[in-house]
Amino acid sequence: SAGEPAATVCTTCPYCGVGCGVRAAPDGRGGAAISGDPEHPANRGRLCSKGSALGETLDLGDRLLAPRIGGRAAGWDEAIALTARRFSETIARHGPDSVAFYVSGQLLTEDYYVANKLMKGFIGSANIDTNSRLCMSSSVAGHNRAFGADTVPGTYEDLELAELVVLVGSNLAWCHPVLFQRLAAAKAANPALRVVTVDPRRTATSELADQMLPIAPGSDVALFNGLLHAIETGGALDRSYLAAHVSGAEAALEAARGYPGERVAALTGLAPAEIAAFYAGWIGAKRVVTVFSQGVNQSSSGTDKVNAIINCHLATGRIGRPGAGPFSVTGQPNAMGGREVGGLSNMLAAHLSLEDPGHRAAVQRFWRAPRMPERPGLKAVEMFRAVAEGRIRAIWIMATNPAVSMPEADAVRDAIAACPFVAVSDITAETDTAALADVLLPATGWGEKSGTVTNSERMISRQRAFLPAPGRARPDWRIICDLAAAMGWGDAFAYDGPAAIFREHAALSGVAAGLGRDFDISPLAGLSDAAYDALPPSRWPAGPEGGRTRFFAEGGFFTPDRRARMLPLTHRAPATATTPGYPLRLNTGRVRDHWHTMTRTAKAPRLSRHIAEPFAEIHPDDAAPLGIAPASLVTVESPHGRIVVRALVTDRTPPGSVFVPMHWTAQWSAAGRVGAAIPAATDPISGQPESKAAAVRLGRF
Numbered sequence: 001s002a003g004e005p006a007a008t009v010c011t012t013c014p015y016c017g018v019g020c021g022v023r024a025a026p027d028g029r030g031g032a033a034i035s036g037d038p039e040h041p042a043n044r045g046r047l048c049s050k051g052s053a054l055g056e057t058l059d060l061g062d063r064l065l066a067p068r069i070g071g072r073a074a075g076w077d078e079a080i081a082l083t084a085r086r087f088s089e090t091i092a093r094h095g096p097d098s099v100a101f102y103v104s105g106q107l108l109t110e111d112y113y114v115a116n117k118l119m120k121g122f123i124g125s126a127n128i129d130t131n132s133r134l135c136m137s138s139s140v141a142g143h144n145r146a147f148g149a150d151t152v153p154g155t156y157e158d159l160e161l162a163e164l165v166v167l168v169g170s171n172l173a174w175c176h177p178v179l180f181q182r183l184a185a186a187k188a189a190n191p192a193l194r195v196v197t198v199d200p201r202r203t204a205t206s207e208l209a210d211q212m213l214p215i216a217p218g219s220d221v222a223l224f225n226g227l228l229h230a231i232e233t234g235g236a237l238d239r240s241y242l243a244a245h246v247s248g249a250e251a252a253l254e255a256a257r258g259y260p261g262e263r264v265a266a267l268t269g270l271a272p273a274e275i276a277a278f279y280a281g282w283i284g285a286k287r288v289v290t291v292f293s294q295g296v297n298q299s300s301s302g303t304d305k306v307n308a309i310i311n312c313h314l315a316t317g318r319i320g321r322p323g324a325g326p327f328s329v330t331g332q333p334n335a336m337g338g339r340e341v342g343g344l345s346n347m348l349a350a351h352l353s354l355e356d357p358g359h360r361a362a363v364q365r366f367w368r369a370p371r372m373p374e375r376p377g378l379k380a381v382e383m384f385r386a387v388a389e390g391r392i393r394a395i396w397i398m399a400t401n402p403a404v405s406m407p408e409a410d411a412v413r414d415a416i417a418a419c420p421f422v423a424v425s426d427i428t429a430e431t432d433t434a435a436l437a438d439v440l441l442p443a444t445g446w447g448e449k450s451g452t453v454t455n456s457e458r459m460i461s462r463q464r465a466f467l468p469a470p471g472r473a474r475p476d477w478r479i480i481c482d483l484a485a486a487m488g489w490g491d492a493f494a495y496d497g498p499a500a501i502f503r504e505h506a507a508l509s510g511v512a513a514g515l516g517r518d519f520d521i522s523p524l525a526g527l528s529d530a531a532y533d534a535l536p537p538s539r540w541p542a543g544p545e546g547g548r549t550r551f552f553a554e555g556g557f558f559t560p561d562r563r564a565r566m567l568p569l570t571h572r573a574p575a576t577a578t579t580p581g582y583p584l585r586l587n588t589g590r591v592r593d594h595w596h597t598m599t600r601t602a603k604a605p606r607l608s609r610h611i612a613e614p615f616a617e618i619h620p621d622d623a624a625p626l627g628i629a630p631a632s633l634v635t636v637e638s639p640h641g642r643i644v645v646r647a648l649v650t651d652r653t654p655p656g657s658v659f660v661p662m663h664w665t666a667q668w669s670a671a672g673r674v675g676a677a678i679p680a681a682t683d684p685i686s687g688q689p690e691s692k693a694a695a696v697r698l699g700r701f
């Protein structure tokens with residue numbers, strides 16, 4: 001009866017890419033009791049501080065509950081009709097590439113699928129990009145170069161089965177806490193499991209490390225080129241694996257020969273003895289997993305860093321075997337779902353290639369699409385530059401806050417403000433980006449919407465609704481389909497729910513598998529609505545190879561000749577040089593208890609108890625000459641912007657660098673918006689911005 005608590009619902013945490021299973025028991029008053037799902041393979045009942053506080057983030061205080069046009073409340077029909085008209089008029093006058101969607105890893109796979117289908121197949125532009133560009137696009141590009149597909153070869157279990165786990169540019173303890181807990185538990189049970197961290201900063205993760213390598217920012221390629229050279233000189237090449245499954249080894253080895261130990265020491269700032277110890281440990285451990293995250297990805301040489309790591313695993317055949325492989329751990333709950341549907345401007349759907357005419361034709365046939373773009377669209381940084389320059393004249397931003405999170409955030413905010421038409425769909429109007437919208441569209445949030453997400457180990461899990469949609473909020477997939485219908489394509493977007501979208505997505509993956517691609521969930525294309533609703537966590541590929549958990553131990557890469565590629569790589573310094581005027585490196589990252597720009601986590605007071613305000617970690621040697629006292633206010637300034645935060649004087653951060661967290665926005669602390677100070681330098685292949693190596697100066701406020 002009304003008001004009686006409903007049954008417990010199994011769903012998935014909306015925060016990080018670990019993708020933990022959550023049980024939610026609604027209390028009948030709009031809240032829910034939250035616990036870890038003991039049956040979910042990612043977390044086996046564990047939750048971190050953020051996940052366990054989810055029940056405290058469900059109130060409707062700041063929610064956007066009805067569409068708004070120019071600040072006034074409006075009906076859905078009017079808001080959708082206006083958005084459709086402005087998009088259609090812009091396309092008619094300026095062509096399909098004059099419009100764009102900027103989407104988010106917070107979207108569910110079904111939302112992402114229809115957004116990508118609408119932009120690429122019906123509007124006919126590839127201008128759909130995502131905040132995932134800021135997160136893992138270097139890993140995608142590195143996987144594609146080495147494997148011919150964006151395939152993560154291993155699983156979380158590999159961290160527990162390894163003899164050596166190397167964590168590169170990853171504060172796993174704070175950013176992927178449950179995976180860190182699994183690693184810590186495995187190490188406690190097996191003290192022979194060694195952990196090495198590669199990170200300029202000393203972090204909570206370092207506490208688990210047997211060896212810490214505080215490398216100079218941006219020097220990972222030198223470190224792993226040196227490792228590849230040591231593998232060769234140490235006689236550790238797996239020559240039979242190389243002969244059977246890998247191309248490009250000789251060129252990669254030749255490039256690596258330019259990185260003897262003393263050169264690696266000079267470039268990384270590490271002592272020769274600690275480099276030698278790391279190399280000996282890596283070479284000596286047959287089961288080694290090299291985990292990499294944002295310190296690798298968010299770099300102007302991010303793609304090369306990924307390939308430098310993969311080179312070492314290919315050279316030793318340590319890939320796709322229990323406890324061995326390169327492992328990308330990425331940011332958002334839908335770590336991989338967006339990639340699977342092609343929600344990046346340079347991808348198609350189902351891991352098919354936009355630039356392959358055969359792939360394009362197959363998707364166009366499948367969608368019965370009137371048109372398809374033939375070249376990649378604009379990547380995030382380019383997209384907002386095009387907005388600033390008037391080349392993009394209508395943009396729809398879904399579930400993300402680029403006026404804060406993009407590099408050169410002030411310029412991005414100004415560009416959005418000046419864009420002739422901006423639609424924003426989100427759960428709240430209280431973001432810096434929503435404040436700039438012509439049309440605001442209320443979306444359902446976690447606990448209210450239904451669909452799937454894919455975590456960092458290829459595990460597809462259901463997010464299930466356990467609360468009603470508040471006010472007039474609608475699921476993202478439905479808002480997108482409503483727009484498609486208003487633009488004249490209702491037949492192709494006539495889904496009656498996320499299950500129907502998922503079936504189509506799964507069927508398209510079968511087309512892709514027929515073209516030799518890795519992503520295959522075609523056996524799920526026949527799921528009934530009830531079976532979709534009951535879908536247990538399922539790792540892809542599903543089907544004839546179902547139960548297969550790892551890729552590439554016996555080769556079988558997704559390049560035309562089925563061989564992996566090793567690449568010759570060269571160390572490059574960060575794109576922005578430090579100068580006497582801007583002598584310090586600005587590193588950015590997360591804190592333990594907050595998520596992104598805090599639209600959800602700020603609602604749980606206990607999550608602000610750990611760290612309540614933005615800060616700058618400054619080494620005592622940098623603070624003293626400037627007269628910066630602990631806990632005083634300081635300015636951190638680049639040529640692009642300036643922030644004011646509290647000084648945290650500590651030797652956790654090395655001399656010559658400053659660490660500032662990324663979460664605080666104008667809503668919480670106008671002066672702590674660190675994106676304003678970061679230059680929009682990007683990796684030339686992935687387009688991922690370099691968020692961890694800006695040149696800045698410090699001052700007393």
Ligand code: SF4
Pocket residue numbers: 013014015016017018019020043046047048049050051052176177178179
């Ligand atoms: Fe959620 Fe990640 Fe924490 Fe798991 S580790 S509960 S997915 S934030």
